[in-house]
């Protein structure tokens with residue numbers, strides 16, 4: 371199958387990830403926990419893309435720095451699971467591992483892995499990426515359209531109102547710059563860079579899409595621009611690290627409170643032996659309470675080893691809880707983890723480089739709280755995720771205002 375992305379795009383993204391390590395840009399990565407075959411539609415892709423654009427505008431305008439937009443999209447299908455089996459009403463079946471492997475329905479048939487799913491996931495990724503590329507360069511993402519990127523809730527919610535006010539200011543700024551002589555045809559005003567990413571979990575799939583770049587002779591995994599290694603597969607002597615160190619894409623590694631400082635230093639040395647800026651992001655996901663206890667030790671160890679990484683906060687995966695039988699996350703805890711992440715870096719004089727969120731453009735009820743005050747009894751009304759609970763559009767936008775307020779300092 372043809373590559374989905376081009377090696378030169380990975381190099382551009384690597385330069386941007388390097389800028390995020392020094393505070394010259396900020397990394398915004400977001401999307402579904404797991405993409406699915408059944409929720410695949412143009413409208414959903416557009417809505418996810420649009421919320422990410424809106425969040426980026428809030429962060430650029432409010433925070434005053436460029437924002438690198440990266441979707442957990444066009445390839446985010448494979449899921450690591452804590453348990454091999456799932457038991458419901460005394461019946462045990464193999465766990466769902468993402469649509470690229472088996473089906474989510476709780477039947478013995480659905481849970482049998484089917485290799486044809488690999489091809490379907492590839493094809494869906496290609497179609498998704500094709501539309502995203504069209505949105506990015508075809509005018510949809512033009513800054514003069516900030517007012518038009520309206521979602522249904524915009525007029526009603528507090529975040530929506532805040533966004534519309536800010537969009538009005540961006541409009542004024544664009545009019546000002548146009549009056550000063552900037553051409554409305556300037557690509558800066560009409561296009562955006564958008565990248566795609568997923569967890570490099572399924573090595574058979576990733577290896578099949580890995581090829582040698584004819585310009586540099588380096589090997590790139592052409593299934594996505596940015597790939598990360600999950601918390602469950604980051605063993606120093608494991609296959610995932612061995613695969614990842616051989617590809618030249620910019621990489622991420624998820625890190626929980628279980629990570630020891632010396633282990634992190636070894637891991638970074640393995641994945642980035644030349645200490646290339648922008649090669650590696652450490653994606654911290656510890657839970658709001660652990661960040662103050664565990665992150666400073668990790669940051670200091672990396673600093674002392676002279677290693678350059680981009681620090682990114684994933685405030686989702688350490689704050690999962692169960693409520694009325696649903697897996698959920700409280701908006702307040704998610705925000706608290708981002709806040710702690712900024713605080714620790716501020717105290718140490720290091721740089722908070724970005725955020726990694728599970729979110730959607732849909733008006734779902736999967737995470738509790740936030741401006742829309744989703745309560746425990748609301749969870750059942752629109753709980754649509756195939757894996758972990760996502761921030762809805764309103765909660766995601768609210769998060770971008772919070773991040774912008776921290777970037778301003």
Ligand code: PEP
Nearest residue numbers: 403600601602624655687
């Ligand atoms: C994920 O990003 O969906 C995930 C499984 O994360 P982690 O590896 O951090 O648990």
Ligand code: MN
Nearest residue numbers: 403728757758
């Ligand atoms: Mn997840």
